[in-house]
Amino acid sequence: NAGVTQTPKFQVLKTGQSMTLQCAQDMNHEYMSWYRQDPGMGLRLIHYSVGAGITDQGEVPNGYNVSRSTTEDFPLRLLSAAPSQTSVYFCASSYGAGSGNTIYFGEGSWLTVV
Amino acid sequence: AQKITQTQPGMFVQEKEAVTLDCTYDTSDQSYGLFWYKQPSSGEMIFLIYQGSYDEQNATEGRYSLNFQKARKSANLVISASQLGDSAMYFCAMRAYNQGGKLIFGQGTELSVKP
Numbered sequence: 001n002a003g004v005t006q007t008p009k010f011q012v013l014k015t016g017q018s019m020t021l022q023c024a025q026d027m028n029h030e031y032m033s034w035y036r037q038d039p040g041m042g043l044r045l046i047h048y049s050v051g052a053g054i055t056d057q058g059e060v061p062n063g064y065n066v067s068r069s070t071t072e073d074f075p076l077r078l079l080s081a082a083p084s085q086t087s088v089y090f091c092a093s094s095y096g097a098g099s100g101n102t103i104y105f106g107e108g109s110w111l112t113v114v
Numbered sequence: 115a116q117k118i119t120q121t122q123p124g125m126f127v128q129e130k131e132a133v134t135l136d137c138t139y140d141t142s143d144q145s146y147g148l149f150w151y152k153q154p155s156s157g158e159m160i161f162l163i164y165q166g167s168y169d170e171q172n173a174t175e176g177r178y179s180l181n182f183q184k185a186r187k188s189a190n191l192v193i194s195a196s197q198l199g200d201s202a203m204y205f206c207a208m209r210a211y212n213q214g215g216k217l218i219f220g221q222g223t224e225l226s227v228k229p
Contacts, residue, residue: 031215033217035217035219040221041221041222042205042207043205043219044219045216048215050215088157090159092159094215096215101215102164103149107157107158108159
């Protein structure tokens with residue numbers, strides 16, 4: 001998964017702080033998305049984008065903002081962190097949004113909110 | 115609404131034996147794809163295999179094969195000749211073409227391979 005880069009890998013935040021999780025890909029993929037994974041669960045979609053300037057909400061969007069100013073980057077912003085946002089976050093990308101496109105994941109970002 | 119169900123929270127298999135991980139799905143879309151991912155304890159998501167809804171043959175990738183039964187809406191993963199390194203969480207996921215590319219995951223199956 002070298003093509004999708006997430007930073008930081010680990011972060012501890014205090015309740016109420018803001019931060020941005022960065023996601024970048026160098027594969028010219030149009031489709032990018034953010035997921036969160038809580039213990040013992042599968043990944044849940046937070047926000048996604050089908051191209052620069054286009055974003056939409058996923059299953060669990062509350063408390064998160066995104067923007068897509070370039071094809072390469074899709075940052076996820078936590079405006080006021082809450083303990084419920086403690087999770088592992090994954091960024092993913094694919095060439096298109098169609099069912100046949102391989103989806104590449106970043107290595108994950110471990111976020112703890114205290 | 116789309117849904118993925120993995121009914122086996124945990125599975126054990128003896129090394130060198132085959133194992134089947136179950137996955138059923140629900141969708142009203144005609145065009146969709148089914149994915150299996152492996153997540154080792156290190157946390158990364160590793161793509162294993164893909165099956166398209168219009169593919170007539172079951173997908174295979176090395177020791178992995180996908181037993182696709184469209185009428186029953188099942189997409190089971192078969193791992194042949196299990197290895198100790200196969201111990202991990204396994205997730206089934208689905209993506210429908212008309213759903214904006216959203217990837218929906220099941221809750222996963224934890225596979226443990228015994229020596």
